[in-house]
Amino acid sequence: MLENPRFRLGFSMLVLFTLLAGDAWRLALGWWFFGALTIALTLVAAWLLWLQRARWGVGGMPLPLLTFLALAMASIFWSHYPGATALGLFTTWIIVINAVALAVTFTWAELLRGLGLVLRFVLGVSLLFELFVSGVLRDRLLPFFGQPGVDYESYDRIPGMLMWSRNELFDVFGDGRIQGIVGNANSLGFLALLAVIVFSIQLASSRRQPGAVSRRWGTVWLVLAAATILMTKSATVTLAVVGVAAVLVIALMVRRARTARGRLVVYGASVVAVAASVTAFIVFRAELLELLGKSADLTGRLGIWAKVIDLAQQRPAFGWGWVSYWVPWADPFDDLVFRSGVRQLQAHNTWLDVAFQLGLVGLIVFAALVGAALVKAWQHAVDRPQKAPDAPQRYSAITLLPLLLLVALVVQSLAESRLITEYGLAFLVIVAVKTKRRELL
Template sequence: MTAPARSSLRHMPAVQSRFVVRSFATLVFFSTLAGQFWRSLFGWWGYGTIALLVVAGAVVALIRLKPDWMWPRFPKSLIAFLGLATLSLAWSFYLGASLIGVTLQWVTTLAALFLALCLSWAELLRTLSAALRWILALSLAFELIVAVFVRQAVLPFWVDYGARDVPESFYWSRGILLQGGPIEGIVANRNLLGFVALMAVIVFAVQLAAGTVSRSWGLAWLGLASLMLLLTRSATVTLAAAAVALALLFALWARRRAPEGRRPVYLAAAASVIVGGAGLAVLTPTLLTLLGKSADLTGRLDIWRSVTGLAAERPVFGWGWVSYWAPWVEPFEGLAVRRGVVYLQAHNAWLDVWLQLGILGLIVLAALVFATLWRSWFLAVDRPRRALEDTEPYAASALLPLLLTVALIAQTLAESRILIESGWLLLVVLAVTTKRQQATNQRMP
């Protein structure tokens, strides 16, 4: 056997192992972004089995791959938030529910740490892209099947709602794709599908700009993501998309100026936030009409009032961490019910944290979120002396953390997803990877 042949054989196990790692990472992203797909398809027991397999695989990967944890460079605010959530068991009003919530928070964090520590930046982008493509393609196929062949609304499997009228939001799909939507896709919620589509637009555009995908396929997937974004008709995601576009504009402007000459950029950004916030407050009724929303923000105003009143009873430390609300315990039982639908979140991440972890929790969450935004901004606009990956243009891929972080922050105003499942996983991944990259850049000569 020739020397090149022997060398090729020696490298095959490593190549195969990285393929397994990337495939599993794609499954992790898919299962957190489309958790409702597994629940609708297999019920809670089936979903629980898949979730256990994912967490077990993440733990095994962290043990076998032995990544460099870099504890001195680990996000301290992330540790503080997890520590506070765990410590809240001591004063929780609903200890059993808190035990479940804290456990879910930690296992989701373990899955995120696998992604952040065991994958290179190129692999993260590649596996996230693959998961998003699977969700979008399956969602379109699912909606087409329901609209063309089933021709009626479809409920999740393994659920019996009895003879009562089923609320519209309980349906897996309403089958109105051919009427122009809105569509729910495999995730059974147009806001969730819209946010997945927005993420896909960001990721696919970055891949196209970085040249890591063929132009024809890249444009095709970008077109599909844009179409799905429009078909969801999500007002929440529309505002998040506007925030992402604005962040991209300022990042590109900042890149064209030296660090000492960026004062106009920051002044303009601050002015845009102030003017945008004021304009949103004044024009909210008009915007709601244009987006087809009710004046009470689809019941959110009532939920916010209820949550605010409850949070004010325990303002400093909160009622105890619970993640998803537990509707079988006080004070969540009957807290947010609208048209027969029991809501399991405050539809505002900041109110949710104030309710569960008090003002102290708000401070810690703000530190985690805005420290991640701070790092992602400077990683996006200050080109380091060495690229994240030698094999891809840094200028495009460095924008990804910033744009995803901005999208998550914009979503916090109307959803609490950043605290649970895919939102928390993405936040942890972004917090850890930006912190590690910042540390790497600082060590460069």
Template structure:
């Protein structure tokens, strides 16, 4: 399958990924109405471009993941029994816009182009975050609140600040996304995407190494325990994938069994030293209030266990049962801080099963995409390619994050999950990897601009 490589497609792909992962940046900068106008404009641009380029033809429903189609259908049908139909309509619209953008990424880009677009978006977030924190620390020298929000006459919780201007005190820094965990996760994804592109020689070495160092520094300054855990697991998965490539098809089952055994051993070790590990990262035994939130969600979900309360994506704090469901230190939380609990709460066991099958199916296809031998356009085997590791590594990071955050269901998490899930499915029977972005690189010249 061939893909357009024009400047418009490239720029729109980068903007889509940037906006999905830096939504709080736009909301803090432009306010909610400005953000909604921007999202509407991007969604319209995606729809128009897909129509003008004839990209809709690549989305044959018979080749799309059935579990995704069923899950999306259940989201819409949940309007019939939703306890908050107005919020469900808003949630469906938000989910539809994000899904459309994910489909665009999947059908408008080959795997190399998709990795390049993602890396450019992630490094842009990192670069702007460092610049933002520098300006706040040098010139402002005090915490910065979001623009277009009136906090007069009320005590503002620390979580509401855009940045605490703590760069020169060792952090934790929050960057343009206004949250250290989100910024750290972007740094992790930058490590993955820039790393595979550098290994594939699709980017210049010096700028790529500079971005990798920047990502490591940002990870250190955010001090996010959850992302550090995701980094360790993702690094371990990289080792497993490389080992599976090396041993060949006949021994990959042994690699899988050994990996499962090591995972069980790791869980046991972590459980035995749980309090000590949390102390190292300055966390309490309740994971900064997450345990209380999980207990509240489990109790509420148990009241409607089969089909849930109705889809809403982000919680809507002005309607029941979300008003007062999870409040800590004056902050009302808009998620269950666990994607799986959130799906159960909103769509019940039926939705949870569909979601699990979609996620596991996407990861399974990404695993084989990473370890199998790729074929060129004529069906000839190619050497193992570094860029084919990216989908499995990104999904691994997303899955680890999904245990303590619900971001897999919204914005950037859902965008990448659907893009990878759909792309790995619709190309499953094709001859293999589209290498347009690799074949056009001059061998004797620098291979590409930095991400």
């Protein structure tokens, strides 16, 4: 079955869709269905890892990843909420097992193809969904299965944040934002950014390479992904676009440099450009925030961060205990942060969340994991291909995939906590494992 192309494509697409658009499953079919599906996929993933046990092992896994997982598991002994920590560890291991199975079982080309198909489906169905809501229903749409613990009885009083769709497709040239099947504009916008990365790499790949697409349809989907980013109006995604574009330009310049001295010049100029950009952001932050449509408190994030920092300082070394996404029924999450009448289940900053849950020790370990993955992804993208001395050096576009995915996630981590759950953690694990194994294609 491992060699069956239909099984390989079907399994990879189902896992990738569940990681990327898990909200769609939960909003449409409920948490019980979502839980059963993820457990079933995890059993299959574990079986695939068992079949390939000779190809991987503890020694083949990145040390920072193993250290981080060990620290998270150990935190149950000092956790303020041991039951929530046990649940958080369960969901974390589900993500890690599926991610490692994807990393070990599939090549980068296969993952590129699977991502391309899944993201086309998510974007296409999301646009049709919003068109149906605005063109046929002409009213806000509640999820079929809502968020646990939320009272959905009074329709008029339900915050827009809890709506599956806010019926704003025809108002996108005003203040409207579309949310798609994932029910969240920021999430849909980030998936559209991932789609831009994937579709661009597919277009840049040779037609003979797996995962490549026809130029006509590839261009159509690339335009739709870019349009979706514009219609979600996410400031976080806008910054991620800038970050990804900057890293891509630097990587391409390094690739074109023929000598070590040339590469040093590119690196030096890049450091100066980054320093100038950071300085400009600090000096003109008020104007830039206004341009991005953000308030001075970053849409309430500063207040959330202040509360999380206060909690982190109470347990600075090892934190309050691992939980990943906050559990709404456990203290202190039950009444920690509310925004627009909605209980918040994350710190809206991955690094503060890790510091709060696992303390300074956990933050250092997690930073080592992300940093090592970034360094290896960079080497993966810019190292010269191993060719015969007299052969032309031709880089493959697909070697940029892990770097650009990780850069997008790191930028997102400054305003969201996705890097420690669902697709964020999964892609971090995939990149860390595959670059550790030195798999280039």
